Amino acid sequence: MAFKKARGLFIATWLTGAGLTVAGCGPALEQEEPGDEATGSEQQALTEGAPLTAHDASCLKLQDQNTWSTYASYMTGVGPALGLPAILADLNRAGPVLTSTNHPAAVGYKGGFRWNDGDMSTTDWVPQGLTAGVSGSTNVAIVAWHYTLSSPDKGVRISVADISDMSLSAVNYRHILLVRPTSSGNFTTIPEHGGGLAWFGNYLYMADTADGARVFDLTQIREVSTSTTCETAIGKVGTEWCAYGYKYVLPQVSAYVVPSTITSPCRPKFSFLGKDTRGSTDVLLSGEYCNNTGTGCPYDGSTPGLGGRLYRWPVDSTTYRLKTVSGLVAPERAWIMNEPNVQGVAPIMTTTATTSYWLSSTRYSGALFKVSTGASRTAYLSGSGQWARMPEGMHATGSGTNLWTVTEGYSGSTSPASGGRVVFFADQASLD
Template identity: 80%
Template sequence: MVGFSQEARGLFIATWLAGVGLAGCGPASEPAREDEAPSPGQRALTEGAPLTTHDASCLQLQDQNTWSTYASYMTGVGPALGLSAVLQDLNRVGPVLSGLGHPPAVGYKGGFRWNDGDMSTPDWVPQALTAGVSGSSNVAFVSWHYAPTTAPEKGVRVSVADISDMSLSAVNYRHLLLVRPTSAGNFTVIPEHGGGLAWYGNYLYLADTSDGLRVFDLTQLRAVDTSATCETQIGKISTATGTVWCAYGYKYVLPQVSAYVVPSTITSPCRPKFSWLGKDTRGTTDVVLSGEYCNSSSATCPYDGSTPGLGGRLYRWPVDATTNRLQAVSGIVKPERAYLFNQPNVQGVAPIMTTTSTTSYWLSSTIYNGSLFKVSTSASATSYRALLGEWARLPEGMHATTSGTNLWTVTEGTGTDPATGGRVVFFADQASLD
């Protein structure tokens, strides 16, 4: 992220407060949509205030257009298996939460924890969640970022969990390693935080914090070697007995096929961060939601203005219903709409599916030990806080089912007790929260 100098930042803030603003980088001046509250104009931000319509005309994403190239690079690795094959080969068991062993969340309905090793490992930390249907199975994807700062970098892994029947005693799941093809028959890790996921069709979108969105093709899933040789290696490896493909011991790799990146000419404050993602199917066009994590100290945002931590922005990126790729004109994608969301420490987003309006959302935040915010353009935020026993500790990514019934989330977790902050995946009743 390109930052301001002190002098430039001061000039920007003074200009912003004076109500003049920066072209294409402030609250919108055009008339509000019929279902939106009017923009309050350029002013200091207030925590919990309604969503503010934001002018994102300065922003665009460019398709790197490696769809066929990256797919061709993977042909030498082995046959493309697809998600259905992996769902028949889930190797881990996550006990379903029961009794008092679950987060004290308003509207809690059910969930599961990871196996003992995944609950306690310091090496991998859960981040994002998205969900959908594959064949007859309801499936959740959860991303984990690799926490150690020493080599080797293992990047991002994704858990595939079958959540079709939450009345069973356990949920079966498996970890996959995300990879990027580098040449014919070779690949490497994805050195990202893994803070956001969104699933449309065969494509899994991943937030690339500094640059935009990476796209992975579920039809291109491939099995690789799991011998001791591969525990510490990645990609194509020559051995005494021949060539093997390694993924640090993981059996399956999910390859990147393309990416949508912010051109280098777009700089702060127009250039956003891509901290988290979501999906919204309420409007006439489906969208990938993206947004920024900001707090008042260590993770400020390009548009913090005079109220550090509250300048996070939410963007709506339109999806082509036929291809499930972003809608592009000559390779360029523009956001359908954008908002300032006036909440700190946001880690995830989901649409409020009990309404057809596309101007209301759930926001997941780690402020107050953990919070769920209901936000819209027409009302101040409603909050559910872990400190008050209303929500889970350290919540991350979210997904809202299209039926409008369930709101799913994953927690980052501390400790191993699901009731007091351990890592869990759970769902709550949206009607109870709404």
């Protein structure tokens, strides 16, 4: 927590010193693209299932923390930098592929896998974010898990899974611990929820709930010790580098954070992330989880839970970092989702319109919502056998073929068909 406070102070000082001001947020209409039918302001009542409502996000900026070179230099003493190919050659766990008799019910279901028995039943770790991509000739899924215990807080781990051939009997994978460099040759865990991931180039973006998005470099993975000492330690211990028994660590290289001068209602949560490559510029998607039975979001109107906002952040196609102007990133567009309990987002790749999305929600114990600015939602509900229970992060393949998702598990079930943790993909066209 001390790190967060210090970071916020640094950002506020930097903004003041640079002569920049960040305007406060106020209700206003956003100018929509031609053909968009939905307009609205944050003052109006919201309706569950209504079209995406335009949101004025001109008050919001992200600050590049700019630790790219510093954090990378801190890790040089830990050992040689490894890339994903080295990890894919050292996968140590097998997750059985789902069959016709044990997969969850989902419209357009095509295939998937479950985790090994230990990962299906553990209560210490819970799956959250998901993204996917290609490393060399290997198709890869990456899933984030958050640690549920507080002492010690092991933070977030990711699972790197080879999903190249889903006709095999099992998917091989390995867990890697995410870490933040703290000084030369040392690092610590990242106590976050791991609610969302997005993969651009060599960079893995992870949602930082209160502050923005952290960035990790997939070419900077390090091997650490798996000795008995290291099973209960993090960072450098004597002559060893430890990561609670994990063989590999993936270090943070920088972060994009909301300046401390930006407060509610302008300041959002970063509950989940997604990736959109439909337009001329690649986009990092971020959104807010709002619970319809808990504290409302700033623009919920009279119905708590519906005011979660969805943002588009432009990505530089050359560097794969967010596009900055004087170190600041502005959202390209934003909407209010009119849906509660949203856990993930993916673009509808079967259309070029950048105003349509799938939202993954734990509403109704599990749902997939097809939403846009021009029409009320289409809902695929777990209770009707149309989608899996407790879905989290999602990834839509650029070809418009498959929609991947991960589930966090339902009521302690280890049965894939009735709510156990799974990773699966469905046919995008069947859901469109």
